[in-house]
Amino acid sequence: MSATTTRKTPNDSRNLQNPPPVARKRNSLAKGHLPRWAVPGIAAASLILGAAASTLGGFSVATLAIYTAIIFVIASTVITTLVEGPRQGRNALATNLVYAAFLLALIPLASVLFTVLQKGLPGINTHFLFHSMNGITGAVDNASVENGTPVLGGAYHAVIGTLLITLWSTVISVPVGMLTAIYLVEYGKNGPLARAITFFVDVMTGIPSIVAGLFATALFAVLLGPTARMGIVAAVALSVLMIPTVVRSTEEMLKIVPNELREAAYALGVRKWRTIAKVVIPTAISGIASGVTLAIARVIGETAPILVTAGLANNINVNVFGNWMATLPTFIYYQILTPTSPTNVDPSIQRAWAAALLLIVMVMVLNLGARLVAGLFAPKKGR
Amino acid sequence: MTTNALRRNGSKGQAGDKVFSGAALGAGILILATLLAVAIFLFIQALPTFTADPTLITGGEGFASYIFPIVVGTVIAAAIALLIATPVGIAVALFISHYAPRKLAAGLGYVIDLLAAIPSVIYGAWGYLVLAPALVPTFQWLAANLGFIPLFAGPASQTGKTILTAGIVLAVMVLPIITSLSREIFLQTPKLHEEAALALGATRWEMITMSVLPFARPGIISAVMLGLGRALGETMAVALVLSTGGLIPSLIKSGNQTIAAEIALNFPEAFGLRLAELIAAGLVLFVITLVVNLIARAIIARHKEFSGAN
Amino acid sequence: MSKRIDVKDLNVYYSKFLAVEDVNIEIEAKSVTAFIGPSGCGKSTFLRTLNRMHEVIPGGRVEGEVLLDGDNLYESGVDPVTVRSQIGMVFQRPNPFPTMSIKDNVLAGVKLNGKKISRSDADSLVEKSLRGANLWNEVKDRLDKPGSGLSGGQQQRLCIARTIAVKPQVILMDEPCSALDPISTLAIEDLINELKSEFTVVIVTHNMQQAARVSDKTAFFNIAGTGKPGKLIEYAETATIFSNPSVKATEDYVSGRFG
Amino acid sequence: MSKRIDVKDLNVYYSKFLAVEDVNIEIEAKSVTAFIGPSGCGKSTFLRTLNRMHEVIPGGRVEGEVLLDGDNLYESGVDPVTVRSQIGMVFQRPNPFPTMSIKDNVLAGVKLNGKKISRSDADSLVEKSLRGANLWNEVKDRLDKPGSGLSGGQQQRLCIARTIAVKPQVILMDEPCSALDPISTLAIEDLINELKSEFTVVIVTHNMQQAARVSDKTAFFNIAGTGKPGKLIEYAETATIFSNPSVKATEDYVSGRFG
Amino acid sequence: SDSPTATAGTAASTGGSAAAVTGTLTGSGASSQKSAMEAWKAGFEAANPGTMVQYSPDGSGAGRKAFLAGGAQFAGSDAYLKAEEIESSKQVCGPEGAFNVPAYVSPIAVAFNLPGIETLNLDAATIAKIFKLEITKWNDPAIAAMNEGIALPDTAITVVHRNDESGTTENFVDYLAVAAKDVWTYEVSGDWPKDLASENAKGTSGVVATTTGTEGAITYADHSAVGKLGTVNVKVGEDFTKISSEAAAKGVEAATPVEGRGALDMSLDLKRDTTESGSYPIILVSYHVFCSSYKDQATVDLVKSFGEYVLSEAGQKEAAASAGNAPLSAKMSEAAIKSIDSIKVGS
Ligand SMILES: Nc1ncnc2c1ncn2[C@@H]1O[C@H](COP(=O)(O)OP(=O)(O)OP(=O)(O)O)[C@@H](O)[C@H]1O
Ligand SMILES: Nc1ncnc2c1ncn2[C@@H]1O[C@H](COP(=O)(O)OP(=O)(O)OP(=O)(O)O)[C@@H](O)[C@H]1O
Numbered sequence A: 001m002s003a004t005t006t007r008k009t010p011n012d013s014r015n016l017q018n019p020p021p022v023a024r025k026r027n028s029l030a031k032g033h034l035p036r037w038a039v040p041g042i043a044a045a046s047l048i049l050g051a052a053a054s055t056l057g058g059f060s061v062a063t064l065a066i067y068t069a070i071i072f073v074i075a076s077t078v079i080t081t082l083v084e085g086p087r088q089g090r091n092a093l094a095t096n097l098v099y100a101a102f103l104l105a106l107i108p109l110a111s112v113l114f115t116v117l118q119k120g121l122p123g124i125n126t127h128f129l130f131h132s133m134n135g136i137t138g139a140v141d142n143a144s145v146e147n148g149t150p151v152l153g154g155a156y157h158a159v160i161g162t163l164l165i166t167l168w169s170t171v172i173s174v175p176v177g178m179l180t181a182i183y184l185v186e187y188g189k190n191g192p193l194a195r196a197i198t199f200f201v202d203v204m205t206g207i208p209s210i211v212a213g214l215f216a217t218a219l220f221a222v223l224l225g226p227t228a229r230m231g232i233v234a235a236v237a238l239s240v241l242m243i244p245t246v247v248r249s250t251e252e253m254l255k256i257v258p259n260e261l262r263e264a265a266y267a268l269g270v271r272k273w274r275t276i277a278k279v280v281i282p283t284a285i286s287g288i289a290s291g292v293t294l295a296i297a298r299v300i301g302e303t304a305p306i307l308v309t310a311g312l313a314n315n316i317n318v319n320v321f322g323n324w325m326a327t328l329p330t331f332i333y334y335q336i337l338t339p340t341s342p343t344n345v346d347p348s349i350q351r352a353w354a355a356a357l358l359l360i361v362m363v364m365v366l367n368l369g370a371r372l373v374a375g376l377f378a379p380k381k382g383r
Numbered sequence B: 001m002t003t004n005a006l007r008r009n010g011s012k013g014q015a016g017d018k019v020f021s022g023a024a025l026g027a028g029i030l031i032l033a034t035l036l037a038v039a040i041f042l043f044i045q046a047l048p049t050f051t052a053d054p055t056l057i058t059g060g061e062g063f064a065s066y067i068f069p070i071v072v073g074t075v076i077a078a079a080i081a082l083l084i085a086t087p088v089g090i091a092v093a094l095f096i097s098h099y100a101p102r103k104l105a106a107g108l109g110y111v112i113d114l115l116a117a118i119p120s121v122i123y124g125a126w127g128y129l130v131l132a133p134a135l136v137p138t139f140q141w142l143a144a145n146l147g148f149i150p151l152f153a154g155p156a157s158q159t160g161k162t163i164l165t166a167g168i169v170l171a172v173m174v175l176p177i178i179t180s181l182s183r184e185i186f187l188q189t190p191k192l193h194e195e196a197a198l199a200l201g202a203t204r205w206e207m208i209t210m211s212v213l214p215f216a217r218p219g220i221i222s223a224v225m226l227g228l229g230r231a232l233g234e235t236m237a238v239a240l241v242l243s244t245g246g247l248i249p250s251l252i253k254s255g256n257q258t259i260a261a262e263i264a265l266n267f268p269e270a271f272g273l274r275l276a277e278l279i280a281a282g283l284v285l286f287v288i289t290l291v292v293n294l295i296a297r298a299i300i301a302r303h304k305e306f307s308g309a310n
Numbered sequence C, D: 001m002s003k004r005i006d007v008k009d010l011n012v013y014y015s016k017f018l019a020v021e022d023v024n025i026e027i028e029a030k031s032v033t034a035f036i037g038p039s040g041c042g043k044s045t046f047l048r049t050l051n052r053m054h055e056v057i058p059g060g061r062v063e064g065e066v067l068l069d070g071d072n073l074y075e076s077g078v079d080p081v082t083v084r085s086q087i088g089m090v091f092q093r094p095n096p097f098p099t100m101s102i103k104d105n106v107l108a109g110v111k112l113n114g115k116k117i118s119r120s121d122a123d124s125l126v127e128k129s130l131r132g133a134n135l136w137n138e139v140k141d142r143l144d145k146p147g148s149g150l151s152g153g154q155q156q157r158l159c160i161a162r163t164i165a166v167k168p169q170v171i172l173m174d175e176p177c178s179a180l181d182p183i184s185t186l187a188i189e190d191l192i193n194e195l196k197s198e199f200t201v202v203i204v205t206h207n208m209q210q211a212a213r214v215s216d217k218t219a220f221f222n223i224a225g226t227g228k229p230g231k232l233i234e235y236a237e238t239a240t241i242f243s244n245p246s247v248k249a250t251e252d253y254v255s256g257r258f259g
Numbered sequence E: 001s002d003s004p005t006a007t008a009g010t011a012a013s014t015g016g017s018a019a020a021v022t023g024t025l026t027g028s029g030a031s032s033q034k035s036a037m038e039a040w041k042a043g044f045e046a047a048n049p050g051t052m053v054q055y056s057p058d059g060s061g062a063g064r065k066a067f068l069a070g071g072a073q074f075a076g077s078d079a080y081l082k083a084e085e086i087e088s089s090k091q092v093c094g095p096e097g098a099f100n101v102p103a104y105v106s107p108i109a110v111a112f113n114l115p116g117i118e119t120l121n122l123d124a125a126t127i128a129k130i131f132k133l134e135i136t137k138w139n140d141p142a143i144a145a146m147n148e149g150i151a152l153p154d155t156a157i158t159v160v161h162r163n164d165e166s167g168t169t170e171n172f173v174d175y176l177a178v179a180a181k182d183v184w185t186y187e188v189s190g191d192w193p194k195d196l197a198s199e200n201a202k203g204t205s206g207v208v209a210t211t212t213g214t215e216g217a218i219t220y221a222d223h224s225a226v227g228k229l230g231t232v233n234v235k236v237g238e239d240f241t242k243i244s245s246e247a248a249a250k251g252v253e254a255a256t257p258v259e260g261r262g263a264l265d266m267s268l269d270l271k272r273d274t275t276e277s278g279s280y281p282i283i284l285v286s287y288h289v290f291c292s293s294y295k296d297q298a299t300v301d302l303v304k305s306f307g308e309y310v311l312s313e314a315g316q317k318e319a320a321a322s323a324g325n326a327p328l329s330a331k332m333s334e335a336a337i338k339s340i341d342s343i344k345v346g347s
């Protein structure tokens, strides 16, 4: 029984017509709680101190931001601890660090995106988007630099190659990866085979991409002879890299589908495979979709395995079963590392960054697509 | 014995189950077979290295002394990457799942996922064009003030192309892998358990440590392992960012080398025994991954009884 | 059409742990049978063996026979799917499918098995089942909304509707009303009485009044102590169990003087 | 020590949906108050507003005041964490922490407060709380096993033990016994009677007998129809509600003649 | 569209060659030839409609390996086939094996980043000492002695070398090992000596970019790629030779054929320590490797007509215009064309 209220004895009537007590004391539940202005206040103070500290050791925006952030994290943690106690202090620290981590993660993203946009945007035009590099020689680039005419040649052939090779590797990896994950979660019952697969899938994540490429090359050399460089070989190499990501993320997502749902379906006389296909997978689809997207993003930017499997082409090739193919990463790679004209590298560099921008946009679109798909099937409630 | 009525039409539709479970099993076995094939391929191609005269191996002192510094370099780079990416990745995932305003969260997750969309060549180019020069002052400061620690022994690199820079680039590349997988799992934490913690008077952070993190623990470890795989196997970004060299403890001088980059840098010109050496290096990387995963498995298994699933 | 169930010398295990021991029971067609007993005595475990849902749990296995109109559920060659489509089940915790709308939840048993059903048949089946579960009025305007948006009681009734919709021959219910208010409970009890005229119903309940109200026969399970197996102590007409049980433990339990 | 709760003009929303409208109620210290009413009428929703657990649900918000001994829980500057550590809650569905052992589950709330607790104190607290929840005998040999391995009823009792262990000033229980057998239920009811001498207890129940047995006062909530907000219809001494209610709907409900 | 230059019209056909050839020709090898190869490919395909040339710049080693395995019809290589490789080529090329012809000459510049200084005079020993990290300041007396009148800064020298195995490195260190044999005692290989720890980068563009971004840096790279960096005039005899295509061509003239090779083979031993004034000794000769016989006439025609196009005046001019390399002398081209002309159908 707290003595802090002036309330009279409780009354039994259901209608609370009594006016509220006139002189209410400060809310004892709010005791030891920082006022609302505390956070902005500490932030402002940190900014001032941060500015002071950074001017001491050579002012720059970066040091200002860093000092301010550090001072803010420490100060708000300490003040919260002093006023609200250690538990709230830890909570405040965790909150600060979580926010700081997010901002920190944005820095490289912003920097990379800025770099790509700054260097890539000038090169994006319809000529670039819809033409290949066929017939573009150093002389052409030299001419466009010397005459100040627009850069010729584009990434169309590489876009086609990227789309086709990625499509084929997805077509190979997603069924294999998802089925494997299904085996692990729904059928394997943690038996020796399931444990072996889980373990080796993890090991598979560590295969360096170039080794995957060499492996695919060797495999097809055995099957088709030494000249076998083509899109499908690259797709197989990428699949080796993609499958473990698909398996792992799908497995994790399937595991957290509650057993209750499986039981509900079984009890309705639904076959196991239909339960998996119609109940378990739709429930986990959002996570699976983002796992697959991640896996695609993981391989769509690969260079090394493409070079040894699909060669390099300047012209458009839509046949993954014959002739060489370029992809955006190999295109970027060679435009940067061995520019078309060594003496005038700017056109190549511009094409490389424009292609990088293109690739990022492609993955973004893919990502959006996956989200859309996931949204259509995902559990209708939840966050 | 009378015929069992339940058995009569029992097989109807059972084919679907058989096909499906067969396909699932087949897929699993296919993966094992592929991996076995990769291992055999690596082993056969690497074999000349192990039988060759040690003086013929690069460095002239046998394969072990050739590979040892690169293994250490690989481990250093991957360790830097994971030391940065794991806490940041988990924190970012938590930010998106439990801190950010709900309406923003999905969009923010998408933004971070974008990091995964950037090809490694671009990370490499960004690393040596933007990041490395930007880090030079920091390296110089570290050399001047913390130079007594061998890790920061000076003189600092003029170009900023050091193993630390490579590690940071790898961390950025690994981050979205850890974040997006962890985030999905954090979001799946049963509401019941979160509410149980909150109703006991837990703060948000306490709720996270009581219900979210324990639930997500195996998933986090998997995510980190996936990230580790990427960090270990990444070729092009390291090849472009790192100014390679022999094994040195300092993280802010040029030096060190990773297996994947060693392969990528030397493969084009490699021939005969040198090629076998590089493939053997790939085999070693394979073994490293195997060992690390064994350890991770052991950690997960130790807590199996208390796993969050079900 | 409904069928009888005969259980002979049934032992139920979780891996090595014997959870329920040596049950012999005969459940008549077109009757309601209630299982009662203290928590942990194996009522749920035993109930699940009646439609082979027990097998779904890792390590779950049985010894003995369960006969559905003389056909052994556990005979080799019997497909558990066939068994379960004839013997439906409602669980203790409501578990609607979160990815499906209310309507699709009701139709789940039909649609998930890939059976074609016309739109109008589907609509009338949905309405009939939801009415049967006393949920129609509350959800008729939001049949396309997700089932997980309902309150606990509403969710459980949705699960009952879903089970009714597949028209099984036996319906097993594991404390179906423990999340329901008295009105819904009464409706479900009425429903059970209706179903009885056509189907065989087995219900686990903690509510003695409910057992007394709905069941024709009652089985009392008990457990000697932790780690010991649960056993069927007494099985008789409900009236007998509640008024004149032959075993002391039963009398103690139903009168609340237990333990 | 226990505290009283006064609720003034409370409206509870899920985003724009008004789930509970205009509740005024005074809950006395050291008393047991029961909330009854049909499913979906907002009992759980309202109960959650009493310790700000309502805020945890997306879109959940309130208008009005809830006073704990005169201090408004919803005043700006009040930390929900403080509120919840004084007002504990037991949920409808058992929710032990799956990654913790039985013992750690009981101690979960206690450990939060950062106070160092000696091994022997901890052990005795665990025993006391588990005994209070009538679970001690069943689990005393496996305190280090995960809590998720228990049966439903056992899990719920574990959650009650966990809440008791933090010794809150008010305990809110949302159908705590709906998953329990009569013996455990009786034990919990006895426990509530004991707790009453020190704490304020608010319990949601569908079981009229239970409300009659344990509560001093009873609040009857009702809902006019789907989509309409739930309302507090009548609040009075339990004896009055069950024998001589002043509103017709209450009488219909408690006598089972509702709807 | 596959014709981005349609409006530019640079790849004008210069009239079809005698026999109309068709088909796809596959090559693999040195990345340094990529730019020139793009020019040859464009010129050749324009002159011979119905042909396609695909060249994968995987690296010389990979190219030779692919060629020897039958995965490519010709290889581009920064180093000629060694005797044992010619031996093993007999498996795919028939009893007479494969042969090398020079196709591409590239002067290697020693390039540095010192604002305001465009050229420096250095002799082989000083260059070797700089790259050996013995001379560490730009105003070192050894440098100053050869560069009177140039204000050398007190900047530290940052050596930048290739971190990938490379033909450029091999030719550069070969020059150091021959012309400054007292100073440079390391084994000649495409890998930079492991003991010399300094800055490095991948590829020609990598070292150039790193050098351009680091004041006081020095590197070695294909002359066409050094851009605005300063270049070293190398001491040959008593004079300092400024790097140029002509000086490089002169450097190649001084080379002698490798002994013990077949009649078709045109592998060259470069004379790094030539004293002939006006010739530039740090050069890289890149070869095309062909089989002396192919399985069918169509392939023979295709290979011959491409190989000869590369060596023709038009081909060499196109390459020089695109890749900035040095053309082969007329004499050498003629000899090489003669070798190619004798390619025949094998058994
Ligand atoms: N999945 C499982 N694995 C191992 N043991 C289990 C499992 N589920 C239940 N048990 C044990 O089997 C016994 C019977 O449990 P069961 O759930 O059938 O009891 P119940 O009578 O339904 O109890 P309640 O009334 O609480 O639902 C208990 O001792 C329980 O601990
Ligand atoms: N998370 C939510 N979002 C939106 N509406 C909700 C949510 N939870 C419950 N509701 C709605 O609020 C109303 C009150 O629900 P509540 O769960 O409080 O009822 P209840 O009286 O506790 O029912 P029961 O006896 O079944 O537990 C119902 O109409 C329900 O559909």
Ligand SMILES: [Mg+2]
Pocket: C043, C044, C045, C092, C174, D151, D152
């Ligand atoms: Mg049960």
Ligand SMILES: [Mg+2]
Pocket: C151, C152, D043, D044, D045, D092, D174
């Ligand atoms: Mg409720």
Ligand SMILES: O=P([O-])([O-])[O-]
Pocket: E030, E031, E032, E033, E060, E078, E165, E166, E167, E168, E169, E203, E204
């Ligand atoms: O042409 P490189 O071998 O020096 O890359």
